[in-house]
Amino acid sequence: MRLIGAMGANKINVFHWHITDSQSFPLVLELEPELASKGSYGSGMEYSIEDVKRVVEFGLENGVRIIPEIDMPGHTGSWAQAYPEIVACANMFWWPEGVPWEERLATEPGTFPGHQNPLIPKTYEVVKNVFKEVATLFPDTFFHGGADDVVPGCWKADPTIQKLVSVGYRTIVSSTDYYYLDCGHGDFTGNNSAYDQPLGTEQEKGGSWCGPFKSWQLIYNYDITYGLNETEAKLVLGGEVTLWSEQANGNVLDSRIWPRASAVGEVLWSGNRDETGKKRSCDTTDRLNEWIHRMVSRGVKAEPIQPLWCVRNHDCIVM
Template identity: 50%
Template sequence: MTPLSPSASMATKTFLPLSLFLLLLPISSLSSTLNIWPKPTSISWPIPAAIPLSPFFSIEPDFSSHRYLHIAITRYTRLILSERHRPIIPPVVNLSSSFLCSLQLSVSDLSAPLQSGVDESYDLYISSSGAALTAATPWGAMRGLETFSQLAWGHQPVVPIGLRIFDKPLFTHRGLLLDTSRNFYSVRSILRTIRAMSYNKMNVFHWHITDSQSFPIVLPSEPELAARGSYGSGMNYSIRDVQRIIRYALSCGVRVVPEIDMPGHTASWAEAYPEIVTCANRFWAPAGKPSLAAEPGTGELNPLHPKTYQVVRNVLHDLSTLFPDQYLHAGADEVNTACWEADPGVTRFISAGGTHDQLLEKFINLTHPYITYTLNRTVVYWEDVLLGPYVKVRPASLPTESTILQTWNYRAKNTKRIVQAGYRAIVSSSNFYYLDCGQGGWLGNDSRYDVQEAEPSDSLFNDPGGDGGSWCAPYKSWQRIYDYDILHNLTEEEAKRVLGGEVALWSEQADEMVLDAKLWPRTSAAAEVLWSGNRDSEGKKRYAEANDRLNEWRYRMVRRGIRAEPIQPLWCVLHPGMCNLEQ
């Protein structure tokens, strides 16, 4: 057995750069473990042996006839040969004297489009005489290339031999939501996020483009929305930017699902069209009166104004032209009744016996068919449209075959209610999947922090500082995310209507300066659960085993340019199991 990293005893305590420190690991720290993230469905490696890659290693053929697979092959060939990843605990293997010269790639259906439900399975076999990767579609081939890239390690890269992996995702929808309205993200930072998603075999970038704070996308039919509603020059996305993001995402096997939130969360529209927005730009929480919004700023589209639908249809038409994905997310969350009633026309409607539910239903009835029939898209709404505590529509307004509902509320039963009603569901529970939670409140002039002494309590850690309005605390650690079962309490039949899940980064307290650390490796935890689950073959949660792999994966992501935050001290990584709560 040969460790593929030099070793030396550490007789003195010194502070060394990580790259040098990894060269000095004691031989007792070595293992025969393969670290792959997310964990494959089925993996067999009976004898720990490896083979060096030829300096002229290639992936054949290059599939130049498929633009996006060709780009992926080029990218992974370069990554495999240049990464030279040194595992924190290097595998101990029998090293072959020959070289692996190529990976033979076979794809059954090159024409399969990247869409919901596409086959992402692959079969990977590596022996001393050659390596083969077979996949049904280009998108499955990309998942297999990612796995192969993680199998390579060492200064002169080697890969395991006698290895067989069959792999396919547990859920077809494995997503990440990024809010680009509250704070702006450059195209470069979005591309880096999509690249990291592909490393984690995630396949849906849910782009929450607009909200009350800004309207940053330039749309040909309604250019004034961005001209007046964005944060200004350099803080919007042009048609060329959108096309660049979509092309790059396709080369990573990632769908881009756009969201324009409405009729709530539309204060930014008022800069261009004040006549169609109620209660725009008012203080959000007037003293002694109902709040006009869930957070600053205020403004909602007026369902009774005819021009509303002219503008909305222009927006939706441009969105469908720019984004090829079959899903179009139309928001419909957190409609505020007090904001609507600030408009005299709405007040007269209510006084004449109309209801807030009827207002929302009018808006849905005049926009949902347009998205479905004219634009030929499947509509995604937030759960509020059907389950909102204050405003909601009747199920008759939402055909189940053309509507998907995305859950976000802390009410655990909402997913069950959605699938029982016959809808497909995407799960984004704020209790588990909201990455912005636990950071404290962001509102200024908040007296709730001004608490100097704790109330009497038996808690040893009673905090006198106040919660500062952090409604979704605590911070969602990777373990909380990893242990979440999105099918909890569903029957087998109900579970079939759950497409998958999405973690969400709302950007009140995030921008591109902190983006990587906010996302990774916590998003990696969700990625594995959505790909292969969080239980072993005996049905037991595997978070203890996942801990060590995630540590290793985090260091590899950092080496790949993703500034992921650490999950433990390095000492824990070097002493597996010693930092566990239970042995």
């Protein structure tokens, strides 16, 4: 709730809630109760219908839309706990020994890999029930169906499935090079050979696949329509920063997000250039410092961007 309240204060008006993943299906649904009872981490780590209603209502009170994401057809290993017949390559190790990277069964370790099997009628029955109930819980007109990390190797492991492709939709930008707030904190898998590489190779990313760390300046400088023509730019609906939870929890949530997400809020609403077309820099730093102080006074543990001396003297400028 503190996060959503801070989002409203920063004029970041959409909370994209990535509710389910391969490791856990924590959303308790009346139409498909076994997805959570068998696929979540446990009864104390689930979201009830009342929990969802409280989040949605609090979002509305703070001017923040709550858009749910039920990740599929990939990242559905947790579904196999309740319905193993609708999930391909379930209960298989994500990276079989001797198999090259492009032939792996998932992009990361989980309880197991898993992609929904599109040729099983039962798949559509379960998905329909999930969509139907989720649509009643979240009043927003948008719903995110995932489509993240679809790995052909998983479907190839099932002889009945052919590779499926789709193209041509509008875009919400969330670049790993600029908008992934969890980047730069190393790797959560063990025995990563990236740490053993010489300088000039992956070692420079510190073992983080999307490293280095994305500073607020890097984020603020990013233009989400750069390189697009006028027609293409109209297909860009907006942008979103993301924080994945492999290496983040409630202890670090505020400082990982704020004030870097504040920079995104300003850029997406007001741009990053002044009326003459020049990139804003010094005034942005001062404004962001003041905003950090306001967030902290509201109980949001935003991290500092300058020493206190710079904040008080306004003299930490590179000409």
